[in-house]
Amino acid sequence: DARVTQTPRDKVTEMGQEVTMRCQPILGHNTVFWYRQTMMQGLELLAYFRNRAPLDDSGMPKDRFSAEMPDATLATLKIQPSEPRDSAVYFCASGLKTTGGWTEAFFGQGTRLTVV
């Protein structure tokens, strides 16, 4: 059963600490998205990658957030330093883009981040 795996599922951290969220996309998928869900803003796109290269990170605060794909099986989202306003659920999603089309994105279960 192919799925997107995110770790940790929940994270509580103190303000100022570094937070790293990890995502394992579905094997073979070449596109990875990071979305953030808050009560106020809803679901918004932070960044996305195709074939491990960042294509759009305009939704991401550049001063404290960074997203990378060290290899095709791992995507990371880091926040340093974390702030209480970063508290949210962070979703990773993956899909496959080919010349023939696109599979719709499959979502992980999200990482709920609480910054105190």
Add this chain to the structure above:
Amino acid sequence: AQTVTQSQPEMSVQEAETVTLSCTYDTSESDYYLFWYKQPPSRQMILVIRQEAYKQQNATENRFSVNFQKAAKSFSLKISDSQLGDAAMYFCAYRREGGAQKLVFGQGTRLTINP
């Protein structure tokens, strides 16, 4: 920029009854896709149904169907024979054809099923 609006923050329905969730969107594109996602308390985002804008026929998936009105930019979800397991947040989403496959989401509607 594309926007998606869900005007019903909360809805409730009696078990076995039918409920309709509303969604409107704004885009200047002619080719695009619309979706309804379900988010139960487990947080998992589950794709419920997809509609291609070029298709006039409304999509259906078992008890779930949509009413797609392209000219009005309206995309409602009808759930027939509501079940307790249908209780969740429902998000309407838009994706344009080609380019980035990113989704633009509405604010969501919380659906409660009353036994």
